[in-house]
Amino acid sequence: MDELPILSGDDVVRVRQQVRTVAAKNGLSLVDQTKLVTAASELARNTLVHGGGGVARVEVVKSLNGRSGVKLHFADEGPGIADLDLALTDGWTTGGGLGLGLSGARRLVDEFELNSKPGAGTSVTVVKWSR
C-alpha cells in the first residue's frame, strides 16, 4: 500500500503515474487505465485545490469472484463539502471550472464513495475493476 502526499502540482503528476503503473500491472485495459488515471487526476486536484492538500492511497483489491481491481483513496482536512448531492451535479462549481471534476470522476470508475462534512475534511474512495 503506497501513501502519496498531494501538496503540489508535481505531486498530482506523481499520483497519476503511480495509478497508471498499478492499474497496468493489475490487468486493467488501456481504456480502463486511462479512465482511472483521469479520475485520479480530478480527485487529486480537488484534494490540492479545495482540500488544501492531503494524501492519496493506491491499493490492489480482489473481488469475491476473483477479479482484481485498483482502489484509490483521497483524503484531506480541508473545509469539507456542505451539500454532497450538489457537489456531484454536472456543471456545479466553486472553482470557476467546468464543474465536471467530481461528477465526471464518478462516471469513470465502478465504485465511488464520497464522505465529507463542513469543517471535517473530505475523503473519496473509488474502485475500478478489471474486466
Next chain:
Amino acid sequence: MDRVPILKIGQTLFVSIQIDLQDESVMLLQEDLADELSATGARGVIIDITAVEIVDSFIGRMLTMIGSISRLFDAETVIVGMRPAVAITLTELGLSLSGVRTALNAEKGLEILNGKA
C-alpha cells in the same frame, strides 16, 4: 516547472506536448501561445497531443480556452493526435472540446489550416 516549446513554421505555430502535464504547465502554455500569436501574427495553431496519456477536465478546459484566445488573434487552433482511450474517456467525462477543431494527425491538421480540408 516544465515548459512546452512552441515552434513557428510559416504562418503556423506548432506545439507538441511531450511532458506529463501539470496544471501550471498548461496555464504557462496558454500565456506563451498568446504572446507568440501577438508577436508573430501566426494564422494557425496546431497542438499535438499524441504523447498525452490523459486529458482531464482542467486540461480540456485549457485546450478550449487556447482555441478561444487564438480566435481573438485571428488564428485557428487544431488539436491533433488524440489517443483513442483519451477520446473515450473525455466523452464519458462530459467534455466535448467545443470551439476547437480536431484532426487525426498533424498533416491533416495542417490541411485544415491551409483550407484544403
